[in-house]
Amino acid sequence: MINVVLALSTFEPGPEAIASAIGFSRVKEAKLFAVFVLDSTVSAAIFDKLTDIGFIGEKPGAELEAAVSAEYRRQAATTLAEVKQAADAQGVECEIEMVEGDFVDKSLEVVARHAADTLIIVRTRKSFLSRLLTGSGMENLVRQAPCEIKVFEA
Amino acid sequence: MNRSKTARVKVDARPLSIVVLSRSARIFAFVAIALLFWAIVSWPTPKGLTPTGQKALAIFVVSLILWVSQLLPLAITSLFAIVALPMMGVMDKAKAYSLFGNEAVFFIMGAFILAAAMVKSGLSSRVALFFLKRFGGGAKQLILGLLLVPAFMAFWMPEHAVAAMLFPITLEIIHSLELRPGQSAFAKSVFLAAAYGAIVGGVATFLGGARNPLAIAILRQTTGQSIGFLEWMVAVVPTVLILLAIAYFLILYFFKSEITDISRASAVLEARIKELGKPKLEERLIGLIMLIAIVCWITIGKTVGLANIAITAVVLMFVFKLVTWKDIEDYVNWGVILMYGGAIALGYGVASTNVAAWVAKSTVLSWSLTPLMLMTIIVALSIFLTEGISNVAVVAILLPLGISAAGSFGIDPKVMTLAVAVPSGLAYMLPMGTPANAIAFSSGFIKVKDMVKIGFILNVSSIIVFIVIAKVYWPLLGLKF
Numbered sequence: 001m002i003n004v005v006l007a008l009s010t011f012e013p014g015p016e017a018i019a020s021a022i023g024f025s026r027v028k029e030a031k032l033f034a035v036f037v038l039d040s041t042v043s044a045a046i047f048d049k050l051t052d053i054g055f056i057g058e059k060p061g062a063e064l065e066a067a068v069s070a071e072y073r074r075q076a077a078t079t080l081a082e083v084k085q086a087a088d089a090q091g092v093e094c095e096i097e098m099v100e101g102d103f104v105d106k107s108l109e110v111v112a113r114h115a116a117d118t119l120i121i122v123r124t125r126k127s128f129l130s131r132l133l134t135g136s137g138m139e140n141l142v143r144q145a146p147c148e149i150k151v152f153e154a
Numbered sequence: 155m156n157r158s159k160t161a162r163v164k165v166d167a168r169p170l171s172i173v174v175l176s177r178s179a180r181i182f183a184f185v186a187i188a189l190l191f192w193a194i195v196s197w198p199t200p201k202g203l204t205p206t207g208q209k210a211l212a213i214f215v216v217s218l219i220l221w222v223s224q225l226l227p228l229a230i231t232s233l234f235a236i237v238a239l240p241m242m243g244v245m246d247k248a249k250a251y252s253l254f255g256n257e258a259v260f261f262i263m264g265a266f267i268l269a270a271a272m273v274k275s276g277l278s279s280r281v282a283l284f285f286l287k288r289f290g291g292g293a294k295q296l297i298l299g300l301l302l303v304p305a306f307m308a309f310w311m312p313e314h315a316v317a318a319m320l321f322p323i324t325l326e327i328i329h330s331l332e333l334r335p336g337q338s339a340f341a342k343s344v345f346l347a348a349a350y351g352a353i354v355g356g357v358a359t360f361l362g363g364a365r366n367p368l369a370i371a372i373l374r375q376t377t378g379q380s381i382g383f384l385e386w387m388v389a390v391v392p393t394v395l396i397l398l399a400i401a402y403f404l405i406l407y408f409f410k411s412e413i414t415d416i417s418r419a420s421a422v423l424e425a426r427i428k429e430l431g432k433p434k435l436e437e438r439l440i441g442l443i444m445l446i447a448i449v450c451w452i453t454i455g456k457t458v459g460l461a462n463i464a465i466t467a468v469v470l471m472f473v474f475k476l477v478t479w480k481d482i483e484d485y486v487n488w489g490v491i492l493m494y495g496g497a498i499a500l501g502y503g504v505a506s507t508n509v510a511a512w513v514a515k516s517t518v519l520s521w522s523l524t525p526l527m528l529m530t531i532i533v534a535l536s537i538f539l540t541e542g543i544s545n546v547a548v549v550a551i552l553l554p555l556g557i558s559a560a561g562s563f564g565i566d567p568k569v570m571t572l573a574v575a576v577p578s579g580l581a582y583m584l585p586m587g588t589p590a591n592a593i594a595f596s597s598g599f600i601k602v603k604d605m606v607k608i609g610f611i612l613n614v615s616s617i618i619v620f621i622v623i624a625k626v627y628w629p630l631l632g633l634k635f
Binding site: 010015043047050051052053055056057058059060061063064067068071072074075078 | 224227228266270273314315318319321322325329334335336364483484485486487489490493544586588589592593596597598
């Protein structure tokens, strides 16, 4: 049986990618592994700025970060539940998983663990210059993934 | 084993030259800044500038670059300024360090501690919920409440503290209505209303944003003039009310609500109020002390001193054991003291060595502008600069130059102070423009393009409203340009 991994993250949940991943898995009669990566780098960057620019104290900063983290978990859980429900409705075997960490590392880890044949991801559009100067996690993921990759531009 | 180790290796697939360049960029940047500093100091002294002024200019330029680029934390750049000024002979070291003891710094410290006490005791949440539940009649009313309540609260405590305090409440509202990120326009309007309310309200008094007392400190250090607590409010509140109205209609226009029934949100607010129970004695006393402090700032602030009132209120909180030192340490970021002390010293340094006048003469004064054009340029610069850099940095950079230019155009320095300080608090466009925006963005419900779209219109509206108010209303208060 073919294994397909759908990797989602907080700022790039991509409903189109979800629908396509389920459709692709149904056509290929594949098993779908939907993983939601809670990428803390984005929120950490925001809270660094809050401390530096907003001079927010340690406790309100920590409370705010906890509230945001809880919100990201809730959003991830809801999204994964919807993926599962939609996959079940279309008769696609599906496993869901929530992990925390760097999006590229965690996606590769899940791909390796399930010996995936296809990885489906969503990428936010960035300018060429921006990608060249700052690098792109997605570019690295595309280069490093040991399987076929389908990328959806958000 | 080997596999898991390999998985942790990050491969940067960009061309080697780009990788080396990007990783050495920080070092190159500091070398370039040091060379620029040396170049400015070593150039033949320009006409109209003294050698001391030339050194002050070099420190000003380096501080400006560091504040804008944020290569160093803002507070550390301020420390650089306060050390560089006496080391380069621009200012006596006793004078430079004494500016850390400026009244504005102690007022800001007192205001932050009072806000910390209100947040810690739960008084701020109670007040927010008390007023918010009065806006539970419908979706539009709730948005109005989410705009007005933080605006009103940011009159009396720092806007970022208001935004942080309100965030969990807005999240609960969103959850109760089962709104989804990327799908709900109403959710976007909820988070944007709370952020914009805090931002706009934060310019109304000295308590909403620490840049306001900083601006007064620079005004006082450079001209000897000042603006009182009530005088500031009377001048700025009409602008605040108009901007809140514009923000409300823009939010409703751009994010048309997909829901009408918000009864579940109202139930959540009711439940949270019940959860809080009756106000504790501690909350009542903190509220009373805060109320007395506000009345004193308004009525006798000019004679007694704003900082004296703030610090007395703080002492009273400790006398009645309403807060502990640990609470204050947890809730106040002491970097703020370094930031403001350094900014005041730099402002004083560039004004006392005539650098501000020289820069003004070399730029705006040579452009044959009218006072109205100068004001519009300053207001627009403050608003758009603050989208990218800290509002404190905007005040520290622009105000000494603005006050100097104002003298040549016959503009009241108080008007120029308001023209820099108020717009520099109005960042609507970018998540990193101000903490309130960053908090709203961190919800995951708002995209950058949402903020840019509505934020740009609000920026332009703010410039127009500010200039019209300054031209039409301020002369009635004796503030002319």
